[in-house]
Amino acid sequence: MTDVTQPEVETAELLSGQEIRTFSFEFCQSLLLQKFAKDLAAIGGPQAPGVRAKANSAAIELNASFTRHQRELLAAYSDGQISVLIFEGLQKINDVSPPNELPVLASLENHYDVLCLAARNQILLNLVDNSAFAYDMDNEGKLVRLVANFKGGGLNKIPTELDIKELSSHSGLALGPHTEAPYWCAVNAKDGHSPSPSSLILSALWNPGMEPTSVIPIPPVLEKIGVKNCLALTTGNFQFTRSDSFVSGKGEDGHNVSILEFDDKVGFTARFNSYRFSVNDNASDLVKSAFVALCQKVGESAPVEHTLTQESAMVINNVRALHCRDLIKDNRRVLVRLFGLSKFSSPIVITDDPLRLQG
Numbered sequence: 001m002t003d004v005t006q007p008e009v010e011t012a013e014l015l016s017g018q019e020i021r022t023f024s025f026e027f028c029q030s031l032l033l034q035k036f037a038k039d040l041a042a043i044g045g046p047q048a049p050g051v052r053a054k055a056n057s058a059a060i061e062l063n064a065s066f067t068r069h070q071r072e073l074l075a076a077y078s079d080g081q082i083s084v085l086i087f088e089g090l091q092k093i094n095d096v097s098p099p100n101e102l103p104v105l106a107s108l109e110n111h112y113d114v115l116c117l118a119a120r121n122q123i124l125l126n127l128v129d130n131s132a133f134a135y136d137m138d139n140e141g142k143l144v145r146l147v148a149n150f151k152g153g154g155l156n157k158i159p160t161e162l163d164i165k166e167l168s169s170h171s172g173l174a175l176g177p178h179t180e181a182p183y184w185c186a187v188n189a190k191d192g193h194s195p196s197p198s199s200l201i202l203s204a205l206w207n208p209g210m211e212p213t214s215v216i217p218i219p220p221v222l223e224k225i226g227v228k229n230c231l232a233l234t235t236g237n238f239q240f241t242r243s244d245s246f247v248s249g250k251g252e253d254g255h256n257v258s259i260l261e262f263d264d265k266v267g268f269t270a271r272f273n274s275y276r277f278s279v280n281d282n283a284s285d286l287v288k289s290a291f292v293a294l295c296q297k298v299g300e301s302a303p304v305e306h307t308l309t310q311e312s313a314m315v316i317n318n319v320r321a322l323h324c325r326d327l328i329k330d331n332r333r334v335l336v337r338l339f340g341l342s343k344f345s346s347p348i349v350i351t352d353d354p355l356r357l358q359g
């Protein structure tokens with residue numbers, strides 16, 4: 001008996017420790033990636049028509065230079081089997097120190113270095129069979145999201161800071177564990193809503209305080225709460241509040257959604273936000289206690305931290321991992337974020353190039 005069960009136990013332990021993997025670029029490979037990113041930035045980056053196809057071609061060309069081990073890592077992420085893939089060994093975009101104050105959003109959005117990082121993220125998404133996209137009702141419909149303290153909320157006040165802080169990536173407030181909105185469904189479009197982002201990818205333009213990005217893989221949390229609670233979380237007994245990053249007048253609170261969903265292709269998917277989700281008042285006691293157990297175990301989980309710079313990027317599997325952060329201390333910290341749509345996802349497409357989905 002021992003002979004039969006022992007390897008399975010070891011495999012399970014090994015797998016739970018492999019939720020976060022690192023892909024190391026060799027020098028020649030990262031030079032090639034840099035060249036492609038600069039070419040795409042020169043014609044406008046991810047938002048420009050035609051860049052989608054070029055980013056895909058760049059990924060195909062890069063792929064030809066990868067080793068078997070590198071390809072296996074990309075495939076594991078592409079197949080939805082790991083929570084996070086960290087890309088290391090990337091080239092610096094620009095060595096110049098950040099300015100003394102955070103520039104305004106409009107000037108940064110068209111900054112060549114930002115377009116380079118965004119284009120590089122788009123190619124990296126393609127390497128794991130994800131396509132960069134935007135929702136119509138989020139981030140003004142734009143593919144590139146700059147994560148920085150544009151609206152204050154960090155440790156140090158900015159001159160234009162309002163009393164009420166936005167709970168979004170445009171302010172520096174600490175954010176509890178969450179997956180990215182929208183939360184209606186995770187893989188297949190439902191009731192006129194596209195699924196949640198399959199992935200988000202982040203890199204840093206500036207991170208002078210070396211402030212980390214934190215991730216909590218969900219599989220170990222589900223193992224801790226057990227089968228009965230997991231099943232209760234698949235019922236449509238939960239609600240969420242509207243996100244602050246949505247376009248004014250668009251997006252809404254949601255009702256009667258599940259947190260977990262079984263999916264034929266990826267096994268399970270999750271949607272959760274510790275500061276926006278709640279359980280319906282009329283849910284059963286079993287469902288209510290499952291929600292409490294989930295919140296408790298998420299709260300007890302020690303996040304895995306990674307400090308982003310220009311030389312790294314992290315792609316987070318948004319249906320398998322939560323992310324969170326502490327209060328941002330340095331107002332000059334700027335991350336460049338893109339959403340990715342996996343090969344499994346069936347969204348409602350509004351425009352193909354650039355890819356824009358109905359949220």
Ligand SMILES: [Fe+2]
Nearest residue numbers: 178179180323
């Ligand atoms: Fe987030």
